Amino acid sequence: DQQVKQNSPSLSVQEGRISILNCDYTNSMFDYFLWYKKYPAEGPTFLISISSIKDKNEDGRFTVFLNKSAKHLSLHIVPSQPGDSAVYFCAASPHTGGFKTIFGAGTRLFVKA
Amino acid sequence: DTGVSQDPRHKITKRGQNVTFRCDPISEHNRLYWYRQTLGQGPEFLTYFQNEAQLEKSRLLSDRFSAERPKGSFSTLEIQRTEQGDSAMYLCASSLLQFEGYTFGSGTRLTVV
Numbered sequence: 001d002q003q004v005k006q007n008s009p010s011l012s013v014q015e016g017r018i019s020i021l022n023c024d025y026t027n028s029m030f031d032y033f034l035w036y037k038k039y040p041a042e043g044p045t046f047l048i049s050i051s052s053i054k055d056k057n058e059d060g061r062f063t064v065f066l067n068k069s070a071k072h073l074s075l076h077i078v079p080s081q082p083g084d085s086a087v088y089f090c091a092a093s094p095h096t097g098g099f100k101t102i103f104g105a106g107t108r109l110f111v112k113a
Numbered sequence: 114d115t116g117v118s119q120d121p122r123h124k125i126t127k128r129g130q131n132v133t134f135r136c137d138p139i140s141e142h143n144r145l146y147w148y149r150q151t152l153g154q155g156p157e158f159l160t161y162f163q164n165e166a167q168l169e170k171s172r173l174l175s176d177r178f179s180a181e182r183p184k185g186s187f188s189t190l191e192i193q194r195t196e197q198g199d200s201a202m203y204l205c206a207s208s209l210l211q212f213e214g215y216t217f218g219s220g221t222r223l224t225v226v
Contacts, residue, residue, distance in 0.1 A: 004155075034214050043117070043204055043217030044156065089155050099144065099212040100169060103155030 003027045004092050006104035013111050019077040021107050023090030026071065030092035033066060034101065035075045038087045047088075048075070051095075080111045117218035119205050125224045126195055133191045134221045138207030145188050146215065147180055148204040149173065156204055162188060163210075195225045 005024045013019045025033075031052040036044035050057040050064045050073070057064050063076045077084055090104040118137040126132050138145045144163050148156035159178070160170045164185035174180075177195075182188040192199055202222050206215035 006155075009153075032212065036214075036217075041219070043206070043219050044215075046214035046216070049214055091155075093212070095212065099208060100146075100158050100161060101215065102158065103148075105153065105155045 002104075003030075003102050004090055004104040006090050006107050008107050009105070010108040010110065013080045013109065015082055015111055015113050016079045019075075019080045019084065019109055019111065021075040021077075021088050021090070021109065023073050023075075023104055024071055025073075025090075025092050027092070027102075028071075029094045030102075032093045032095045032099075033064070033073050034091040034093070035062075035064060036089040036091060036103075038089065038106070044089055077109075080109075082111050082113050085109055085111045117205055117207055117216050119203075119218035119221050121221055122219065123222045123224075125226060128197060128225055129194055131191065131193045132195060132223065133189055134203055134205075134223075136188045136190070136205030136218060137186075138188070138205070139216055140186075141209070142207035142216070143185075143210050144208045145182055146206045146208070147188070147190050148206065150202040150204055150220070151200075159190075192223075195223075197225045199223060200225045 034049040035047045037047045038044040066073045087106045089106045091101045093101040120135045146161040147159040150156045162182040177193045180190045202220045204220045206217045
């Protein structure tokens with residue numbers, strides 16, 4: 001039962017262009033959504049989050065959009081840089097009960113110089 | 114504080130042997146989580162602690178798995194009678210009670226041969 005789905009295993013983008021990573025979820029109990037970034041041989045690193053009371057959160061080059069009615073969120077990276085090349089995990093959590101977080105399978109982003 | 118530390122980084126063991134992993138969370142974090150990640154998948158929740166209390170266990174955590182967090186500080190994850198299917202990256206994470214995302218360690222990669 002995949003409660004958080006990232007349907008694109010990989011994405012390739014030219015440096016300087018926009019990267020858009022997508023994520024869908026099924027559980028209506030989720031009210032907090034996060035993106036993590038992972039480099040090889042390291043644990044995931046928290047990148048940006050959004051609460052269900054918002055539809056957009058921005059942090060520098062990174063913006064997360066949330067569409068609750070569609071149960072969909074996306075991460076926009078503008079402009080993309082070669083150092084952004086990594087695996088990006090979408091994650092969701094209820095804001096109660098210990099914040100157990102459910103992760104998607106990840107999207108590998110390649111940013112070409 | 115140097116973040117979340119996990120030891121060892123790599124472990125190769127023969128099938129049927131017992132293994133134990135250690136996690137040292139960020140000192141002021143009350144919550145500690147164990148996740149498992151296999152190739153091509155996102156982290157899967159195993160269990161979490163609030164201080165020294167283990168509050169939830171996933172059905173993925175069979176009877177061969179046990180986790181402890183004595184005194185609410187470091188945590189250990191033990192796998193008894195290892196099987197080849199236990200081969201994975203075991204990730205530890207910690208967070209504050211006021212959730213703003215996890216801080217992950219670099220993980221312990223277990224290979225059962």
